[in-house]
Amino acid sequence: MAENLDVFDFRLTDDEMTRIAGLDTGRSHIFDHHDPEKVTWLGGVRFDT
Structure with a gap:
């Protein structure tokens, strides 16, 4: 578990x-957040069924 918590033990190069x-x-390649029709549709989607 200690290894899983140590998430800052690496460095990325500039490249x-x-x-x-x-x-x-x-x-987004999945969902256009600027399309009013899509936003309205998503607002009506229920994920608890």
Whole structure:
């Protein structure tokens, strides 16, 4: 369990950070949060059934 709690025991290089930043496209590939119809639909979805 101690190993699982120690999540800050690594470092990323500048190159790795640049590559990770390049993954952000600025939009969702699954759900368009700017589409009013999709937002309304999601607001009506029930996950408890």
